[in-house]
Amino acid sequence: MEIFEKYVSNFDMNDEMVERKYKHTLRVANLTKFIAKNLKLDEKEISIAYLCGLYHDIGRFMQIKKYHSFDDLRTIDHGDLGYKIFLNQIADKEDLSSREESIIAKSIMYHNKVKVPSKLTDNQKKFIWITRDADKIDILYQKTSLKNGVPLDDCEVSDKVREQFLNYESVDYKYVQNNTDKNILLLAFIFDLKYDESLKIIKDNKFVEKMREILADAKYDEYFKILDSYIKERFKC
Ligand SMILES: [Fe+2]
Known part of the structure; x- marks a missing residue:
């Protein structure tokens, strides 16, 4: 959590887009944890699921800084960008095995794609699906409860x-x-x-x-x- 907070502190929280993504991220992280618990995953897996949620939109912050847009088609794919940022700037600061690093990186990469590639292992897919589910639940929450546009x-x-x-x-x-x-x-x-x-x-x-x-x-x-x-x-x- 401190590593995530440190990374996000490089961005302007007074910017409404940054603040919105920050709050979304925290809700998604809690949702990934909640889903993982309900799926009866073990403690280690629950903490990995939480990190998948915490970092799933890490590419959004740089996307906002560079383009001031969430439009992936016109700017950059924020899942691909987040994958690179996680591996280059964050992964080695978290206490993770290379297998765990790869699970989180792939969850970031594929959380926003139309389909999850079938070539991935069942274990990787499990964390990607948890992340995608949590992300979509929070988007529907924002649309219905916060009435965000x-x-x-x-x-x-x-x-x-x-x-x-x-x-x-x-x-x-x-x-x-x-x-x-x-x-x-x-x-x-x-x-x-x-x-x-x-x-x-x-x-x-x-x-x-x-x-x-x-x-x-x-x-x-x-x-x-x-x-x-x-x-x-x-x-x-
Ligand atoms: Fe996203």
């Missing part, structure tokens, strides 16, 4: 975005053309949640219901219906 517009859902959603897939940001697509991308986060423990957090906090209240437009009805039946099917209830 859910943009609305009069557009229809783009064909490719619709196709991915109907296939229960994550929506690829490169197909997003308008604010309606952005909202469908958010809803599709639910399909990417790997663990039932994560989906339970979504259910317990009523994030889908809250999104439905925010997106009170008939064009979203079909998508919420699909989500409802998907969640019911996963919990068989």
